[in-house]
Amino acid sequence: MSDFIAAYSWENIRYLLQGLLVTIEVSVISIIFSFIIGAILGLTRYIKVKRLSAIVGFVIDLIRNLPLLLILFFVYFGLANVGIRLSIFWSATLAMTVFESAMLAEIIRSGIQAVEPGQMEGARANGLTYWQGLRVIVLPQALKKMIPPLVSQFISLIKDTSLATIIVLPELLYHAQLVYGQNTNYVIPMFVALAVMYFVVCYALSLVSRYLERRLAR
Amino acid sequence: MAMIEFKNVEKYYDKFHALKNINLKVEAGEVVVIIGPSGSGKSTLIRTINGLEQVNEGQLLVTNFDLADKKTNIDKIRKNVGMVFQHFNLYENKTVLENIMLAPRLVLKRDEAENKKIALDLLETVGLADKAQSYPRMLSGGQSQRIAIARSLAMKPKALLFDEPTSALDPETIDDVLKVMKDIAKNEGITMIVVTHEMGFAREVADRVVFMADGQILEDDTTAEFFDNPKEERAKKFLSKIIKH
Ligand SMILES: Nc1ncnc2c1ncn2[C@@H]1O[C@H](COP(=O)(O)OP(=O)(O)O)[C@@H](O)[C@H]1O
Ligand SMILES: [Mg+2]
Secondary structure: OHHHHHHOOHHHHHHHHHHHHHHHHHHHHHHHHHHHHHHHHHHHHHHOOOOHHHHHHHHHHHHHOOOHHHHHHHHHHHHHHOOOOOOHHHHHHHHHHHHHHHHHHHHHHHHHHOOOHHHHHHHHHOOOOHHHHHHHHHHHHHHHHHHHHHHHHHHHHHHHHHHHHHHOOOOHHHHHHHHHHHOHHHHHHHHHHHHHHHHHHHHHHHHHHHHHHHHHHO | OOOEEEEEEEEEEOOEEEEEEEEEEEOOOOEEEEEOOOOOOHHHHHHHOOOOOOOOEEEEEEOOEEOOOOOOOHHHHHHHEEEEOOOOOOOOOOOHHHHHHHHHHHOOOOOHHHHHHHHHHHHHHOOOHHHOOOOHHHOOHHHHHHHHHHHHHOOOOOEEEEEOOOOOOOHHHHHHHHHHHHHHHHHOOOEEEEEOOOHHHHHHHOOEEEEEEOOEEEEEEEHHHHHHOOOOHHHHHHHHHHHHO
C-alpha cells in the first residue's frame, strides 16, 4: 500500500501526465490527418475512377495488412536511411497517420457502401446530379453508420501510440517505464495508473460517440 | 414529336440479352401500362427511359434527347422524367416535406416560399398533409408510396415512370395509391408509363397496354383491344392467370 502512496507522488503523476499529453498530441494530429486522407481514399475507392480506384485499393490493402510497428520502423529508420530525418514525434505521427488513413479509408468506403443503392437511384431519378446525391443523401446516411467503427478505430489509435515507446517517443507508456525503472516497487502502481489514464481518455471518446449517434439518429 | 420513342433498341447485361429489338412510341399525355411475367425485362425497359440503365444499340429518344448517345446529358432528361419505384426510395435522412422540396430547390432553384407551398399542396393532394414533419421510417408502405409520387410531381415532370408501384404494399393500402395515380392520369396530362399487374387500373386509365416476354414486346394494343381480343397466345395465358387472382 505504501508503494502506491509513494509511487503516486505529485512529481510522478505530473511526469505521467506529460507523457499523456504527448500521447494525446500524437493521437489528435494523426486522427485529423488520417480522417481527411482516409475520406479521400475511401471515396476514391468507392466511386470507381478508372485505374486510380484500383491502385488506391491496392495501397490501402497493403498498408492495412502490415503491422503498425513495421510501418513505424520504416518511417523512423527507413526514411533516415535515405536522408530524410524526422523528429521522433513526427516519425510517430507520420507512421500512425499512414496506417490509420488506410484503416479509416476502409471504414468510410464500407460505410458509404452500406447505404442502400435505392437512395442514390431515388436521388438520380429525382433530378439530382451524382455529386448532389452523394453529398446530400448518401454521405449523411453513411456518416451515421460509420460513427461506431470510426470511434473504435480512434480508440485503437490512442492505445497504439504506446508502440512508439520503442522509438523512444516520450509518451505515456514510456514515461511510466522511466518511473518504475528507478524503483521496481512502482511497477504495479504505474501499471494501474496507466490503465486508469488510457481508460479515462478512451472511455470519454466512446461516450462522445454514443452522444453523436443519438443526435444523428433523432 | 413523340415524348418517348424506342427505335430498334438492344440492351445487354454482359452476355445476357435483356431487351431485344424494342420499338415503342409514347405520345405526350398518353398512359401506357406494361405487363408481362417476372424477368421479362419490364424494369429494364422502364429504367432505360431515365438512364438508370444504358442501352447498347438503337435509338432511345426522350423529350428529343437520344439516350443511346453517350454525349447526351442525362441530368437534363431526368429533370423532366420522374420515377416511382417499387420500394419508394424516399430519402431516409430527410423529413417528408424535405423529400418533396429537395430536388426543386437544388435542381430547379425554385423560390423557397413557392417551393413550400407547392409541396404542402401536393401533400394535401395525396392525403398526407399531417405527415409533413415525419421521417420515411415512420410511414406505412402506402403512405411512403404516395409521398414518393408527390416528390416526383413536385418537379413538374413531363413524364412519370412507375415500376410496380403497388407490388410491395399491403392489400388494404393499394387502393389509396392507385387512386392518386388515376387522378394524375385523368387530370394532369402527364405522360405515364406504368409497370403493374393491377388490371383494374389498366382498364380504367390506360390508353394502351404493352405485353412483354423474354425481353421482347409481344403485343402493343389499345386497352380495349388488348383485354377483349388479345392476339398472342402468351398474352392470353398471362391474362387468364392474373385475372383469376
Ligand atoms: N443489373 C442486372 N445485371 C444482370 N442481369 C440483370 C440485371 N437486372 C436485371 N437483370 C436480368 O434481366 C432480366 C430482366 O429483368 P427485369 O427487367 O428486372 O425484369 P422484370 O422487371 O420484368 O421482372 C432478368 O432475367 C434479370 O435477371
Ligand atoms: Mg421488375
